[in-house]
Amino acid sequence: MRAKILLVEDDASLIELVTYNLEKEGFDVVRTGDGEEALTLAEEEKPDLVILDWMIANLSGIEVCRRLRRAPATANLPIVMLTARGDEADRIRGLETGADDYMTKPFSPRELIARIRAVLRRLRPALSGGQLEFAGIAM
Incomplete structure (x- = not known):
C-alpha cells in the first residue's frame, strides 16, 4: 500500500525536488501552493500525511494546520511543517498548533523522508510496511 502525501508548498523548484524524492521512495504525491485548496484536498484526497509550508497563498500554513486539527475528518492527520521560519518561537508555535514534526x-x-517514515510509523502503523503472518494469513 502506497502512502499518499499532500505537499503544500508554493516554490516550484522545491515542489519538484520534494515530489521527485517522495515518488522515488514509493509515495504518491498530491500538490498545491494554496492554503484553502490544501484544506479541500485534505478532505477529498484523504492523504496519509501533509507536508506544510508556513508561507503559502490565501491561508498561512499555521492556519491550515489549525483548521485541519479542528475538523473531525482531519484531526488526526499527520502534519510535517517544512518552512524557512526557523526561529525557536516559530518552531514552538508550529508544534503547539498541531504539527507532528517541524523542519526548516x-x-x-533524505532527512525529510526519514522523518515522514517515522511519523507514519508512529501514527499509521499499517503504512510502515510491516506484515504479520499466522497460519497462512498475512496482514
Whole structure:
C-alpha cells in the first residue's frame, strides 16, 4: 500500500525536488501552493500525511494546520511543517498548533523522508510496511 502525501508548498523548484524524492521512495504525491485548496484536498484526497509550508497563498500554513486539527475528518492527520521560519518561537508555535514534526529550510531530502517514515510509523502503523503472518494469513 502506497502512502499518499499532500505537499503544500508554493516554490516550484522545491515542489519538484520534494515530489521527485517522495515518488522515488514509493509515495504518491498530491500538490498545491494554496492554503484553502490544501484544506479541500485534505478532505477529498484523504492523504496519509501533509507536508506544510508556513508561507503559502490565501491561508498561512499555521492556519491550515489549525483548521485541519479542528475538523473531525482531519484531526488526526499527520502534519510535517517544512518552512524557512526557523526561529525557536516559530518552531514552538508550529508544534503547539498541531504539527507532528517541524523542519526548516534548507533541508536534506533524505532527512525529510526519514522523518515522514517515522511519523507514519508512529501514527499509521499499517503504512510502515510491516506484515504479520499466522497460519497462512498475512496482514
